[in-house]
Amino acid sequence: MVTKQHLLEKVRTQKPLIHNITNIVVANFQANGLIALGASPIMAQAIEEVAAMSSHADCTVLNIGTLDHANVLAMIIAGKSANQKGTPVVLDPVGVGASEFRKQSIANILREVKVTIIRCNAGELAALANVDWQAKGVDAGEGQLDVQNVAEQVAKQHNCIVAVTGVKDTVTDGQTTFQIEGGHNLMPLITGSGCLLSAVTGAFLAVADGQNLQATATALAFYKQVGENAAQNAIAPGTFAVELINSLYSFTSEDLRDNMTIVENTGIQL
Template identity: 35%
Template sequence: MTTSISGLFDQVRKKKPLVHQLTNFVTVNDCANATLAIGGSPIMTSSPKEVGDMVKLAQALVLNFGTIDDRSLEAMEIAGKTANDLHIPVIMDPVGVGSTPYRTEKAMELLGKVTVQVIRGNASEIHRLMGGDIVTRGVDSGELSISNAELALLAARKLNSVVVVSGAKDAVSDPSRTSIIDNGYPLLTKVTGTGCMATALIGAFCGITEDHYSAAIAGISTMSLSGELAAKTLKENEGTGTYRTRIIDAISKMDKSIWENEVNIHEEVAL
């Protein structure tokens, strides 16, 4: 499995997929830079009047709920339906779902209108998207009684999508298998937008392969591993601002060799 995934790193830099991202104004610049760093090409058009035309040019579409409003939701629906019609993969990031009734209702409503190939969120967001009890604190994850791996599998089966649950151990699942990635660094939680960047990276890999399970693993593991490698370069007097820059540096240097040597991943076949 790792050999087939590691081959995606050369492909993404060779093919330079255009990733159309309807994302939030807090992290839009970092998402664009992360996409560029891995080898993709970002476009962040958000007007309902042009998203339909723009997504026709893209190889992947990312829908990020970070700072939603009625206008952005209209744009997401137009873009998502256009992507579905053209068989362009859609990646959803349900940021903060569970924190307010409006956000939760609109996320579920969008899932009823747009077919999504990959969903990435923290445990509480994914749990709430499935209809579970509210455990979200703002955009941060609350505590659940099941593991990320168990949650990812349940969600993949219920939502009929590849599901990525981010956390201390990231889990990626489709209805028949689950991969657990044990990389990362605690300081990642102190830099805003690392989850959004992970979703952007998943979008870049989905833009070059129809194997969305492998693309999701490549994207989320790139983020976790880059956070881990970036932390190793920090000096004693350097903090989160430097760390943010080093994360993007690490993404830009990520390749097949580094990934194969550093990633800590194992796969479980679901029953």
Template identity: 35%
Template sequence: MEMLKKACDGLSKIREKSPLVHHITNYVSVNDCANITLAIGASPVMSDEIEDILDLIKIANSLVLNIGTLNKRTVESMIYLGKEANKLNIPVVLDPVGAGATKLRTGTSLKILQEVKVRVLRGNMSEIKSLLGLSGNTKGVDSTEKMDDAEDVAILAAKKFNCTVGISGEVDVISDGERVVKVFNGNSILTRVTGTGCMVTSLTGCFLGAGCDGLTSSTAAYLIMGLAGERAYKESGDNIGTFKVRLFDEIFNINEDRLKEGGKVEEC
């Protein structure tokens, strides 16, 4: 399968190049995002101070923007750094955490999408639908939305925002506006660990930083998190703390053979 092969190639590139992934992310999951970036083979930097980030972005290979714990200062930094990244042709991934839950989150996400050229937009169903002006169901920053029309929503969002869109769900759906890819890997226990979505966004940034296109980067990130989640659950069962440790172990040890053996990807 072509996409599975591209994911394997991308993983090799990450471990060969160790791209520097700059994050402006939320303080709930910042440590996990840094560690997942290291686990896959890339290098993280986490800074949101304007006087600091201008120099850092010049040596970065990709930029992750995550509005999970947004405030006026970090929003200003996100837009400022996103524009600088665009000038330097550094790919940007945006995670609009909680879009649809509050006017501030929805408005901030749309403002970033308007002012910054985003390569990948990654969120859950309710977040993506809210950015399209469609009704969505949220519970805090989590989605309670069904995935029945995920393909149509992903295509519509990709065309509207001119980027690849990844929608998390029981089946993850990714589209660049023309092609659609589905990832069937995963385990429901992943939803019981804070920040797994944020970590998928960081993994997306790692693949982008290694030179992969948006569709490959988003697909590979979902695939690796889902497969690692499956394998970690087999080792830990319902022990949530053990599961999280095992999850990092599995991502650290993921390789081409495991991806080819366990990857469940469908290209539509």
């Protein structure tokens, strides 16, 4: 099994090309974060070129933060191209519960594209599973949810990995489930921290040699520690955003600690 240290070193050595179809709010932040990490970003969403871009990329990341009909079609085309090449696809269903258009768009993507991982927050997970939840725009919102159980069921339904971020992260393929401790309370106070995590996860998947569950859990474990490290030099959200990029650049494999555990599968059906 690949180790956390080995995966981080592989990202920085191999410099995987990550094709992002993302939202206008975070595109620059995602690109800079990937460069700082050691990966190579490409931010292309024109329908005329997305298939070619994904065919060249080592991973494709689809983010619906500021979507329209053309954008959704581009994601489906790019996702199918990645599927044909056999490279991972990360789906970030930003604010999927905020509107019917978002729900239908995610349903269309999941129907047309074989995604490797759905990277979401608890509110987005609830929307994917049709669980009652009080969303607030694209933020996580509030509600009661057995995150582990629902994540396991969604993973089984879509035959993919589900990674749910929060105070404690949950990563599951429906059979094996990891929980990850750590992070910092400044992380949700900057726009795009979750979106950047989806791209970082894509970089780890790109060098995982098929060990996708381990790579996903490793990416989330790494990112929580990067956030903690960034907070040591930040006094407020504005400086934290800069320090998060700096920490992605400076955090080494020797800095990594073991902050994830395997938990028992619930075995509960929704």
